[in-house]
Structures are given as structure tokens and as C-alpha cells.
Amino acid sequence: MKKSILPWFYRVWQTDQKLPPVFIFKRKNLPKNMKFPAGVIVRAHEKGWMDESGTIEWLEKVWNKRPGALFKKPAMLVWDMFRVHKTNEVKNVAKNMKTTLAVIPGGLTSVLQLLDVCPNKPFKDQLCKMWSEWMCSGMAKLTKGGNLMKPESNLVSQWIKDAWVSIPSEMIEKSFRKCCMSNVLNGSEDDAVI
Template sequence: MAHQGASGALNYGKAKLRRKLINGAPVFSEHVEDALFEYLERERSAGRAVSNRILSEEAVKIANSMQFGNFIASSHYINRWKQRAFRSSANSLRRRNGYTLYNMANMDQTMVRIDNPANRTNNVVGKSTIRIVNTGCARRGFTVCLAAYATGHKLPAFIIFKEQSGKIPARALQAFAYQAPIHKTQAATNAFEEYDTDVLYVPAGCTSILQPADVYWNKPFKSTLQCLWEQYMREEARTPKGNLKKLSRQHVLDFVAEAWAAVPEETVARSFKGCGISNVLDDSEHSDLHSRLADVGAVVPDHDGVQAECCDLFFATDSEESFDGFESD
């Protein structure tokens, strides 16, 4: 193994080898990543917090001990490592349970403002102040939960107006959820067990690459919402006092339903493949991955179940503050 590492450094050169490692290319990373998972398992089993910085330092130590030269475990490498781990765990669940497209779902909650004006507008040159009218509800919002299956079938949007917690209730069914404390409460865990549901948490900071909703659904959904709001504003409905009339809850419900219906089922189905969740397991559909995920590198298979166990420890932290640099999207 030492000979392979030395050969790699010699053939690729420092700059090229560094680029290949950071881009997730399978030069010799499988051995480093397996050892890094084992280290993570030991540390978390002992109850110690493991930050990105600690993982980076340990990865460099492991690479040096294996005589792999010119290895830099940057923050990009660690993020890509987490992304590969997520896909590996998803593939392991599919192999073990024989899941079909009807068994895989993604659910995401997103904040929506009642006033939804555009961020840009055309205007006459020379004006010092650019104003876009609204109904005075710019700070008022509500939570929308979107869920869909890998087949492309969309579930009705789940809307929550003002509540004490401002979070999606734990009773809501989730199959793939992003890293947020509400998804790991005991009530949510009990609900998953009751519905015989396996939950795979998307690593914090990786939702913009791994979560179908973030990558494919939210932009067209919110774009349609904005268009509907602009149409409403052009109608200029007024109150008896002459002020612009605020949207009613029924307006909000109708807008959300219409915007969600406007997201094509083909886009939803493609999102699961683009995020590497529903692709065939022989990696023949690698070309279906979206460009940012395709650069992550090959998915390393499980070795004695280490990855699945460590992923559960790694992505189920009790406190996000103990993970330096793991901010959620």
C-alpha cells in the first residue's frame, strides 16, 4: 500500500494529486476513509465531540501513517466524505431491505413569507430610492412541508401557520429528513417505528447537494409562489381605508397548492436520481447525478457495517454547537 501511495505522488505531481483528492477521485481514499470512520466510531462511542477540524487532522495523520504523500484534508474533502457516506448508507438500506421507488421519499420544511416581492426590478436610471409595494406582512411567515416519493408522486403540501414552536410536528411522517433536532425527538422516533420507516439524515451543510427538495423542488415552487403573489398585488385589492389588502389564509393555501402542483412529477422523480438516492445500485446511472454531486467521487461500499453504524453516530449529534463548521443550510 505504501508503494501505491508513493507511486501516486510520483505520477500525479503535488498539484494534480491534490486536485484529485479534493475532488473525491478514487486514488487511494477508500483506505483513508475506512480508517477515518473507525476513528469516528471510537470517539463518538466514548462520548467525545468530533468537529470538522478534528476529522481533518485525523485524516492527515492516517494518510501520513499509510505513507500517502501530498494529502490535504480540507473542509471540502470532509464535506465530500460525508456526502459519500450518506449515499453509501442509502445504498446499504436499499440492498438490505429491497426498497423500490415506492418505498423512498423525501420531506423538507421551508419558510415562506406572506409578502413575497421580487428582489430585483427594472427602474429609471438616477433614482436614489427603489420601492416595491407590499401589504406590510414582510416579516410574517409560515412553514410549508413538501413531501414526495421517488416515483414522482407528490403528497399534499403540509402547512403550519403560527405555532409556539414554529416547527413541523414530530407526528409528520418522514423517510429522508435533513439534520434538524425536531426530527430526532423521541416522539418522531416512535412515529417512525410505528410506521416501520427507516430514516436517513442528510448531513448538516450538505442539503444543497444531497436533498432532492433543496436541489430540485424549492426553486420552482417558490418562483411560482412569487408569480402568484405579484398577480395578486396587481389586482390592487383595497381595504375600506384604502390600504392594500393582506392575503387571507385561504389565499395562502390556494397559492401553495397551485405552486406545488406546478412542480412537474418528472422533476420530482429526476431529483432522487440527481441526488444519488434512487439510482440503480450498479452505478450505471452515474451520469444522472447533478453536476455538484458527480464531482464528489465514487461511493465506497460498506466494510463490515462500519459505515452504517458510524453514519448514525455522525449525523445524529445531540448538539449542533459541538460540531464546529456543521452549520445547517
Template sequence: MRVTAMFSVTLSGKNLPPGIIWKGETTTTFERVGGCLVIQQPKPWVDQDLLLRWLEHTFPTLYDGPGQFLVWDLMRAHIGKRVKAACVKKEVRMYVVPGGLTSYLQADDVGIYKSFKDRMSGLITAGKESDAVTYMRGGNPDPRQSRWLLTGSPLPGRGSQKKLS
């Protein structure tokens, strides 16, 4: 099962709600689940369309005011033509961290992503070992049955589990 997580922080240090992308039927709006913004699409990664929807949802005040800027890594969706055009239209300047330097210049790569991945790996392993997971014909876990990861609901047959915090 592939899941993509998007993390962002403001210049003042405020963490914004994480975005979680599941593989599934396309949903056009973000749903708030367990403090996260959840959306589904056939390929569970960030593309330009999803990034533009996320910007409109997450940054309505920032994105609509002049004199704002965003700092991106060199991911393809971040530097796509439509994202650039939307930022130009909204008078939002873009700064891109050169390839190969992200881990040195973005503390979130170590400080946030690592702790998130460490916590998620235990939950995913527990879920796979429980009877809460159903599998699709190809042998992959059915992502529609994986909402317990974000809600912190107990796994059937396993007692309670820790919530993400």
C-alpha cells in the same frame, strides 16, 4: 407574513401533497385547500408535534408497515426525541443527510423548492399590492386573509390570477 411549505416525495418519485403552515390559531387537523394540506399554528414552522401529525396524516400505510424508512435533512424536528421514538415504535428506520450536504444530495432543494418559491413570490407580491390584503396593528399582512394564495381565487380589483400548478 411567514409561511412554511413542506415538500415530500416517495422513493418511486411520486410527489405527495405539499404541506403549508400559516401563522394563526392552532388547528389540529390538515385541511385540503387547492391540492395542498394546510394547517395553522402560532409559529408557522415545523415542530415535532406538527411533524408527528403530518406523518400520521400523510403516511398511514407507509407509517404502519414494517421495513419502511424515511430520509430527513438535519432539521431539529426531524431528529427530535419524540419523532425518533415514534419511528422506532412503528419500525420505521431513519436516515439523516449530514448538515451542509442537503443541497447536494436532495434534488428537491433545487428542482422543487426553487420553482415553488419563484411562483409564490409573484403571487405574494401581487397580493401585497392589491386591496385583498389587510394589515394587522404591527404592519404585517393578516394571514387569515391570505387564503387566495392557495385557492387561486382572483384578487379583488386586480382581475384573475394564475393558479399554482
């Protein structure tokens, strides 16, 4: 691993800039006349998951907007072994962005993937809270058959944005240290790995 990458990673999070979340609806297309909130990227996928084209779009629309990307400063992107993270096309796009890809070995995601280590639980807790408040507010409607109707896509997108905004940048920074991705190399921050 190049030593120059580690300090850059730390500077990215010192800017207090979190990259925007991407939300994928399980549907063929997004509603045409629906407005989605700024600060969240919304996509549709028939199966509701990220594929190779979605990963490339994420690299271009999210990762390529991080601090330093415009000047092609070297960076490292750590993600899991999901097969689309390892395709040649994805690797080439990342390489053109001067991004070194680091793939977390199977079974270690809960230890080394930043989102899993700290912010995912509070993020999901916040989303559950918003959904519960919506349910209790009387805004939830029932179908003719008595089943609960889904909330509108733009409302869910707003919840995602608000939940992401509620995650403090310090928690993301702590995740980097806890996963040993931005600790100083002299060992003085090794106690963060607890």
C-alpha cells in the same frame, strides 16, 4: 443501508403521486369558519414553525399516506438535522411505520435534500408570481394607516396548492436520482449526479 429500500423509493415516485404540502401559519389558531382547499394540509403554530407534534402529525397524515404505507412496506425518509427530526418520539413513530430515518449531515442539505436540489426554486417562483398577480389585480387592500393587508389564509393556501401542483412529478423523480437516492445500484445512472 438496506438495498430493498432503494427500489421501493423509486416505485413511490413512478406512481406520479406527490405527497401533499403542509403549510404552517404563524398564528395561535386557524380561523374557525375559513375553508381551506383540499390537497394541502394547513396548521397554525404560534412561532410559525414545525415542532415535534407537527412532525408526528406530518408522519401520520402525509408520510403514512404514501403508496405502500398501508401495507407497511419498508421505506427510507431523508431529512435534515432539525432537532425535532431526531427526538425519540419521532423515531418511534417512524419505526412503527417501518421507516428508516436518514439524517443529512450539517452543511449538506443543499446537496442531499430533495426539495432543495430541484423543486424549491420553481415552487417559490410560482408563489411569487401568484402574489405579484394578486398585487396587480387590485384585490390587495390597504389598512386605514395605508399599509398593505395580508391576503386571506385560504387564498395563500390555494396558492401553495396550485404552486405544488405545477411542479411536475418528473422533477421530484429527477431530485431522487440527482441526490443518489434511487439510482440503480449498477452505476448506469450515476451521470444524473451533475
